Ligand code: HEM
Ligand code: HEM
């Protein structure tokens with residue numbers, strides 16, 4: 001007796017046979033076995049594990065942030081490819097092509113707005129994702145390297161934003177990128193070479209726009225796709241997300257599991273749909289800005305960096321460029337990269353804010369940073385910039401060495417106080433330092449956005 | 463001896479005598495792939511390198527005629543958008559051609575005739591009429607271009623900006 005499968009069943013018509021050759025298992029499986037077959041038989045879904053730990057599905061663990069980021073990246077690719085059909089990457093035609101996207105191309109305004117809002121939201125969402133990963137201790141073994149991949153992803157998204165920012169070739173774009181390439185010039189050693197490669201040394205050259213365009217629409221999307229695959233594979237290798245627990249509880253290795261289809265899938269799809277709906281609404285009501293065409297002879301007043309670089313811009317107002325461009329970002333980068341590799345006395349994975357002591361210390365660190373950062377800004381703006389003793393000092397000392405010494409002294413003092421006075425362990429010290437750093441960045445960004453007026457003078461916005 | 467043991471023995475001897483050869487081959491492969499990578503990096507680097515004509519120090523002089531000397535009143539600054547510089551005529555009648563590019567991060571500095579200073583709109587650096595820094599963050603004075611005066615006409619060589627130190631005294635050209 002030969003076994004008849006549905007595939008060679010002569011009773012099934014041609015269309016049905018074709019359908020089944022593409023989707024071998026039923027599309028709406030009703031049994032547990034059927035669901036597993038469906039999962040394995042589907043190219044996209046078979047990258048997922050068959051089951052996940054039930055506790056990791058709780059919304060307040062991940063806040064859906066990683067999934068939101070992935071959705072936004074996909075939307076960027078979809079809208080970006082559409083824009084690429086109309087956009088012309090030459091200094092002469094770029095501006096008018098973007099203008100025609102906005103006023104002539106059907107749905108052009110919507111597509112450009114979507115690309116604009118997704119780009120900005122992506123930065124916010126990634127910062128929040130990073131905070132949640134940090135505060136749930138999800139950087140401990142075995143997720144150490146995934147934290148690093150995440151950092152590279154974040155840098156890549158910032159690079160995408162920066163390179164995209166130039167493309168409309170309006171005044172905002174032109175001057176933000178002029179400032180950026182000039183910043184590159186201060187990197188010791190390779191700076192001048194980089195600046196030459198990006199522009200023609202003193203101004204944006206004829207090769208700058210094609211360079212940024214190729215980066216933005218080819219190199220960066222490929223990098224992002226590869227890195228995201230790597231990121232997701234690592235999550236799976238680590239056995240899924242961290243399992244949330246109370247400070248006293250041990251790590252639960254045998255947490256009960258539930259099938260991915262439908263439990264995880266339905267959450268992911270609904271998050272993706274909600275995100276898409278939100279950015280659609282934003283894009284219908286709020287237009288992406290397009291200022292006057294680029295004019296190398298006239299810097300608008302004030303020149304503002306995009307909001308995610310406003311903190312860096314604020315640093316540039318106070319410090320010697322080498323310190324603001326190299327020393328501080330490098331120190332912050334080294335700190336972020338080494339976070340998973342300190343010799344912690346114990347893993348705090350799954351515990352929000354490491355411990356209850358960690359929570360109070362984090363709040364203290366945030367408050368301290370919230371007081372010290374504006375104080376330093378005011379001291380520099382009101383005293384150091386005008387005081388007679390400071391005018392004669394060499395800029396390297398006044399804007400470089402002295403502030404660096406001050407910042408190092410404050411950081412060392414803070415660490416010392418935490419360890420000796422409040423008995424913090426390494427987990428909590430690192431956390432407080434991270435919190436102080438993030439708070440300082442937030443304060444600098446807010447000052448840069450709201451408290452700077454014409455000629456970048458400090459103003460009171462209310 | 464059982465067959466298993468014989469097999470084991472032969473395997474150990476094979477690995478032992480292979481060790482030297484293996485490490486040699488491994489080293490060879492590593493070196494070759496390193497070379498290949500370096501070659502590709504070199505190719506990409508050369509491809510992206512800016513073409514020679516721009517910014518090389520042996521550029522020929524490119525002189526602009528700014529006009530007759532008596533067109534410029536003392537203590538005034540005249541902009542030359544085509545040449546991307548300002549011609550400053552100092553109080554004592556000396557001439558100084560200043561780059562319009564802020565030495566901090568490259569914004570174009572406008573001249574404010576009332577306050578008699580260049581105020582950068584980007585990060586609030588301020589320069590005086592000689593291009594010296596009055597207020598940081600700019601780390602050095604505005605670059606200048608070489609000025610010469612021939613037949614009572616001011617000529618400016620805009621091919622090469624000349625860097626000056628932070629508090630450098632500008633070299634001023636007189637009639
Ligand atoms: C385009 C950028 C990114 C995408 C699409 C992405 C996506 C995701 C997703 C979907 C998850 C799983 C669930 C969740 O937390 O929502 C996740 C987890 C994780 N992400 Fe990201 N992420 C990105 C950037 C980052 C960044 C910037 C970091 C940190 C520096 C990071 C570090 C991690 C870590 C360590 C986990 C594991 C968390 C755990 O096991 O609980 N990722 N990411
Ligand atoms: C994470 C990924 C991406 C980010 C963060 C990003 C960001 C940006 C930003 C900020 C702009 C400026 C838009 C504006 O003027 O408001 C832009 C423009 C543009 N992007 Fe992207 N982008 C991404 C991916 C892509 C991809 C994958 C493509 C195409 C393959 C693309 C093609 C374009 C084009 C053609 C423009 C110029 C049109 C315009 O300015 O509106 N982008 N992008």
Ligand code: FES
Pocket residue numbers: 564565566567568569582583584585586587599600
């Ligand atoms: S570019 Fe002029 S102050 Fe920064």
